Amino acid sequence: MASDPTSSAANFYTRTPWLATFALSALGYLLAGAAALTLAIPPGYASPLYPAAGVALAGVLLGGWRILPAVVLGSFSLNLALGLQRASFDAGMLLLPAVVSLGAAAQAFVGAALVTRFTRRPLTLSEPRDLVAFLLAAAVSCGVSAGAGHAVLWLTHTVPTASLAFSVATWWVGDLLGVLIATPVILSFFGRPREAWAPRRKSVGLTLLLVTALLALGIRQVASWDRERVRTAFDRDAASASQVLAAQLREPLQALEALRGVFIASEEVSRSELTIASKAWLAQGNLQAMGWSERVARADLPAFEAAARADGPASFHVFDRSDAPAVNGYDSDGDSELMPIRFIEPPQGDEVLGLNVLSVPAARAAIGLTRSSGQPAATVGFALSQLPAKLAGPVGIVVYQAIYAPIDPAPPNRQAALRGVVFVTLRMDAQLSALKTQIAPYLTLCIADSTPGAARQRLAGPPGCEQSRSADLQQVRALNYAGRQWELRISAQADELAEAHGADVWLFALVGLLFTAMLGGFLLISTGRTRRIETAVRERTAALQAEVLEREVAQRALRESEQRLRNTLDNVPIGVIYTDLSGRVKQCNPRFSELAGCSEDELLNRSLADCLHPDDVAQSEALMAQLVRGEIPMYRRTLRFIAQPGATLWVQVTMSLLLGSQGEPRSVVGVVEDITEHLKLEAAEHAREAAEASNHAKSEFLSRMSHELRTPLNAVLGFTQLLQIEARQSGQADQLAKLEHVRAAGDHLLSLINDVLDLSGLEAGEIKLLLQPVDLDVLVRQSLPLLQSLADQHDVVV
Numbered sequence: 024m025a026s027d028p029t030s031s032a033a034n035f036y037t038r039t040p041w042l043a044t045f046a047l048s049a050l051g052y053l054l055a056g057a058a059a060l061t062l063a064i065p066p067g068y069a070s071p072l073y074p075a076a077g078v079a080l081a082g083v084l085l086g087g088w089r090i091l092p093a094v095v096l097g098s099f100s101l102n103l104a105l106g107l108q109r110a111s112f113d114a115g116m117l118l119l120p121a122v123v124s125l126g127a128a129a130q131a132f133v134g135a136a137l138v139t140r141f142t143r144r145p146l147t148l149s150e151p152r153d154l155v156a157f158l159l160a161a162a163v164s165c166g167v168s169a170g171a172g173h174a175v176l177w178l179t180h181t182v183p184t185a186s187l188a189f190s191v192a193t194w195w196v197g198d199l200l201g202v203l204i205a206t207p208v209i210l211s212f213f214g215r216p217r218e219a220w221a222p223r224r225k226s227v228g229l230t231l232l233l234v235t236a237l238l239a240l241g242i243r244q245v246a247s248w249d250r251e252r253v254r255t256a257f258d259r260d261a262a263s264a265s266q267v268l269a270a271q272l273r274e275p276l277q278a279l280e281a282l283r284g285v286f287i288a289s290e291e292v293s294r295s296e297l298t299i300a301s302k303a304w305l306a307q308g309n310l311q312a313m314g315w316s317e318r319v320a321r322a323d324l325p326a327f328e329a330a331a332r333a334d335g336p337a338s339f340h341v342f343d344r345s346d347a348p349a350v351n352g353y354d355s356d357g358d359s360e361l362m363p364i365r366f367i368e369p370p371q372g373d374e375v376l377g378l379n380v381l382s383v384p385a386a387r388a389a390i391g392l393t394r395s396s397g398q399p400a401a402t403v404g405f406a407l408s409q410l411p412a413k414l415a416g417p418v419g420i421v422v423y424q425a426i427y428a429p430i431d432p433a434p435p436n437r438q439a440a441l442r443g444v445v446f447v448t449l450r451m452d453a454q455l456s457a458l459k460t461q462i463a464p465y466l467t468l469c470i471a472d473s474t475p476g477a478a479r480q481r482l483a484g485p486p487g488c489e490q491s492r493s494a495d496l497q498q499v500r501a502l503n504y505a506g507r508q509w510e511l512r513i514s515a516q517a518d519e520l521a522e523a524h525g526a527d528v529w530l531f532a533l534v535g536l537l538f539t540a541m542l543g544g545f546l547l548i549s550t551g552r553t554r555r556i557e558t559a560v561r562e563r564t565a566a567l568q569a570e571v572l573e574r575e576v577a578q579r580a581l582r583e584s585e586q587r588l589r590n591t592l593d594n595v596p597i598g599v600i601y602t603d604l605s606g607r608v609k610q611c612n613p614r615f616s617e618l619a620g621c622s623e624d625e626l627l628n629r630s631l632a633d634c635l636h637p638d639d640v641a642q643s644e645a646l647m648a649q650l651v652r653g654e655i656p657m658y659r660r661t662l663r664f665i666a667q668p669g670a671t672l673w674v675q676v677t678m679s680l681l682l683g684s685q686g687e688p689r690s691v692v693g694v695v696e697d698i699t700e701h702l703k704l705e706a707a708e709h710a711r712e713a714a715e716a717s718n719h720a721k722s723e724f725l726s727r728m729s730h731e732l733r734t735p736l737n738a739v740l741g742f743t744q745l746l747q748i749e750a751r752q753s754g755q756a757d758q759l760a761k762l763e764h765v766r767a768a769g770d771h772l773l774s775l776i777n778d779v780l781d782l783s784g785l786e787a788g789e790i791k792l793l794l795q796p797v798d799l800d801v802l803v804r805q806s807l808p809l810l811q812s813l814a815d816q817h818d819v820v821v
Contacts, residue, residue, distance in 0.1 A: 048082035052097030069194035077205025079131035098124035126171030134164030314367030343382035402506035451483035538778035598695035636663035
């Protein structure tokens with residue numbers, strides 16, 4: 024085994040100064056690593072694509088062990104800068120960059136030694152055997168840096184045990200991808216012998232650079248999708264947590280209202296009655312206590328205490344909170360009235376029973392609000408016990424509800440009508456604890472009082488959460504609760520979601536690793552062959568590019584087809600409607616909305632039967648029931664549609680059943696076509712056909728009548744001609760002239776009959792018109808004898 028894994032690169036140093044190579048290796052590692060870390064996945068910040076590992080291996084293959092310090096320098100600078108970005112500097116921060124940089128150098132040396140040992144000299148990576156050896160050497164050596172780095176990350180608790188395997192796998196895949204891409208690229212530009220590597224600058228170097236860019240873009244896009252999905256999941260879980268908390272906080276107000284009802288129903292509520300009224304609410308576990316504080320005039324205090332002792336503990340007495348003077352200088356001796364706690368469930372002992380709640384500043388302010396408004400009023404957060412030793416204990420609130428006598432006085436009379444207040448006590452951290460089984464476990468909840476004029480106060484949640492902005496995922500939701508304005512701050516750290524956040528990225532990187540290994544091997548083998556094989560590779564590459572282009576064209580055509588389909592659906596002059604199985608509208612196109620005379624929003628969840636004529640509803644519902652039961656695959660009917668505002672349209676409705684993946688009925692799709700105009704056209708067509716039939720009958724009648732008229736007329740004309748011959752022979756000039764008039768009139772009548780026959784033939788398309796000149800003088804002379812007698816009767820002279 025050669026001691027120097029890069030003896031084949033001796034010629035490289037005859038032309039390149041060692042110092043320049045050293046500087047380029049360190050700078051190349053730093054720049055490649057910085058670019059790769061933009062894809063890093065928390066909490067270990069391992070990158071699924073790390074070309075710097077390939078830069079380190081290529082540098083050692085070309086420059087020998089003297090390049091190892093450059094790898095250490097580049098890796099240490101990179102990881103130190105990364106640590107400074109995420110935390111303030113301390114001496115312990117140097118440990119991780121030091122270990123990671125030494126691991127990177129050891130990985131490069133081991134990888135170069137294995138490649139030199141198991142591949143043939145000179146290093147050309149042209150044969151499948153050499154490529155397999157290179158791939159195995161890279162796979163083995165890439166575990167060195169991942170193992171060393173994660174040992175420190177695990178010991179320093181930067182990466183939790185649960186995420187350790189995922190982070191190690193991501194680191195290993197990223198380094199291996201970087202070696203398979205960056206090492207051949209650098210060798211294609213600087214490797215020896217030049218006749219083996221120089222022709223590969225474009226086919227190997229540029230191609231793998233393109234693959235790197237595509238992988239980086241793909242990883243970034245998948246990571247972006249993952250972040251968006253995580254953000255969407257967080258928003259959904261946060262909204263659910265907010266709803267659950269809001270529902271949980273409604274229970275105390277309901278309990279308060281129930282307690283209010285007890286005191287409204289009875290002017291003298293006993294301890295046992297309050298116990299019964301509060302038992303069911305307290306059993307749910309969301310309330311700390313429920314009770315009654317009674318308004319007592321100072322003059323009536325002895326009588327009040329006596330009555331309380333008679334109905335409760337003999338030690339009952341009214342007292343102020345012991346820290347009241349120290350907290351706010353309160354002295355009940357100056358008040359004309361007190362408001363001691365008369366009843367409280369569960370029993371709290373002498374610490375609470377008899378406490379004058381007006382001596383508690385928070386309670387005094389809330390009681391004043393409910394006394395004047397008649398609505399529930401919550402206190403600010405305060406320590407629930409009146410003992411000074413417990414002032415730093417869990418924060419709670421008390422919600423008060425005023426009780427009046429009479430029950431509902433006018434606002435000006437509420438101060439005087441106050442009997443006392445019922446109250447419920449909540450410990451806010453207990454409210455959040457009750458949510459743990461109902462919300463996503465990674466969520467951190469914080470409740471803060473943000474009422475204007477009051478200092479922001481944490482009611483529940485981790486200390487300082489009311490001001491924190493450090494969470495990667497955070498929502499702030501407003502809660503208006505019993506007169507107070509609260510903020511619910513929901514947050515989560517991205518580190519807690521690291522595995523879910525990076526699983527798809529890791530899977531994409533693994534697929535990219537397999538693809539890159541195959542592509543790199545293919546390119547290296549093909550470019551080491553003869554020109555004929557190079558030509559075949561170019562053709563194959565062109566075919567692959569054409570296939571990719573064809574796929575893109577097909578995808579673009581598919582998108583355009585989908586767009587055309589959407590445009591067609593929106594612009595087709597036929598209504599399209601989707602309904603549920605009961606006939607309620609779920610979606611429709613603009614044409615259906617136009618037919619119905621109202622917008623799509625107005626149609627949603629309305630029944631299709633609402634749009635039909637009342638006489639057609641029963642038939643439509645019966646057919647719909649048959650369709651849903653599967654008795655018929657579809658139906659088509661002509662129905663009347665009641666459009667707004669009351670216009671009736673005739674439509675043809677075609678309804679079909681849509682089935683789910685298991686063959687179950689899922690929904691109904693229908694096509695509604697306005698056939699009102701079509702029906703009108705059909706009616707007009709029938710009328711036209713009737714008119715044509717009538718016209719044909721008329722023509723046939725004229726034709727028959729003309730023939731029938733011409734037959735006797737021919738006889739008249741024949742006998743007239745015979746009479747003319749006899750008159751001409753006998754010399755009866757007067758009779759001959761009259762017969763001439765008869766004959767001329769008969770010829771005219773025959774001409775008219777012939778014209779009628781010609782007219783009927785013309786309408787039937789069986790005659791052709793003959794256009795020729797007519798002698799007008801002859802026509803007038805022929806017409807005069809026919810009109811002469813009529814002209815003589817009216818003294819018309821020509």
